[in-house]
Amino acid sequence: MSAGTVDPARVVALVVGVERYAAGPRWTLPGPVRDALRFRDWLRSAGVPDANILLHLAPAQGPDAVAGHRDADHETLRRVMVHELPARQGDLLWIWWGGHGVLDRDEHLRLYCADATDADRRNIDLESARRRLSSDVLPGFTEQNWVVDACQTFEERHRPAVTIPDGSLPVGQRLRLHRQSVLLAADRGQRAANDPVGGQGVFSDILLRELAALPGGPAPDLEALFAAVRGRFDRLRAEGSHTQVPTLHLYRPGHTEHLPAPPAPPAPRNAGGPGPDRAGGGLARVVDALLAYPLMRDRDERQTMVAELDPVLVARMPRHAVPRTDVLGILRTLRRRPEGPWDLYRAVTLLDDDPDRAAELEEALKEFLAENRPAP
Secondary structure, three states: OOOOOOOOOHHEEEEEEEOOOOOOHOOOOHHHHHHHHHHHHHHHHOOOOOOHHEEEOOOOOOOOOOOOOOOOOOOHHHHHHHHEEEEEEOOOOEEEEEOOEOOOOOEEEEOOOOOOOOOOOOEEEHHHHHHHEEEOOOOOOOOEEEEOOOOOEHHHHHHOOOOOOOOOOOOEEEEEOOOEEEEEEEOOOOOEEEEHHHHHHHHHHHHHHHHHHHHHOHHHHHHHHHHHHHHHHHHOOOOOOOOOOEEEEEEEOOEEEEEEEOOOOOOOOOOOOOOOOOOOHHHHHHHHHHOOOOHHHHHHHHOOOOOOOOHHHHHHOOOOOOOHHHHHHHHHHOOOOHHHHHHHHHHHHHHHOOHHHHHHHHHHHHHHHHOOOOOO
């Protein structure tokens, strides 16, 4: 879909901002409602009719603090995704969500609804919702933009007294039609910073400012938006202001891509003595050389590669959905044995025999192993 040809009347948006939770004041999160209203105002300025903007809020000041919105409890939001969106017609769907979130043990981001409590953490499973809206239950809206300003901290760090209840949605038959761009405020395991003084999410504020500067009306280039937002966060990290890293997940017919976090700069060569945990330039080079293989950016193909490795080591190998993190964990596990990194080399080149990539991976491994050779 060309940004210049999209009809604003064919754009529909589900806009969610949750500040107040049934769990009580301890869960209150100032900012998501203001961010949601700013996003709604941007949609209006781009020509999207009010009737096409489904606004669901839970203001911290109470339900009557903002006019013209519907509730953001689990039953209401589930009904919207299961019944209301499929009844709509259009070309472009926006999903905006601001509020609390947590990454469960299956690597699914759970977005808490306004009626969540400590005893019943009612939620929407983002991955399940994404899959539903890319199935035949939603044959239209082939272009979908998702923006989620929520933490991705690990579930186990919160030590909930009870398990998180199922937040999945019914999914129809899979299609190869939809193009989904999912922009997340933070990488896995990270908090999404909030500005309690300004009453806004740091990510949302930056994104909305960049969004206003982009051409394309209600259908801007999401990859260009992501590049601008991440550039702003790169500068904030360099200043020591924030550590979160926004991520972009692209789901296309026959292709999935997760834009990784920018690699940390390598430590100086004289920083510390030799050893397996020293962050030398060779480690970064090996990871980059491995990620140059298309198969290493695809979860299923990485699993095929791992199946070629020693099952004893594989059993102790930490696995992650994010390609760079997964590759790093694989490499760190395999280097426990002298021939482990070369076993990885043989497994990768067995599945992809590109000579240029193989040459770079070989040289990177030699540099990495030389850096980590025990001192005499």
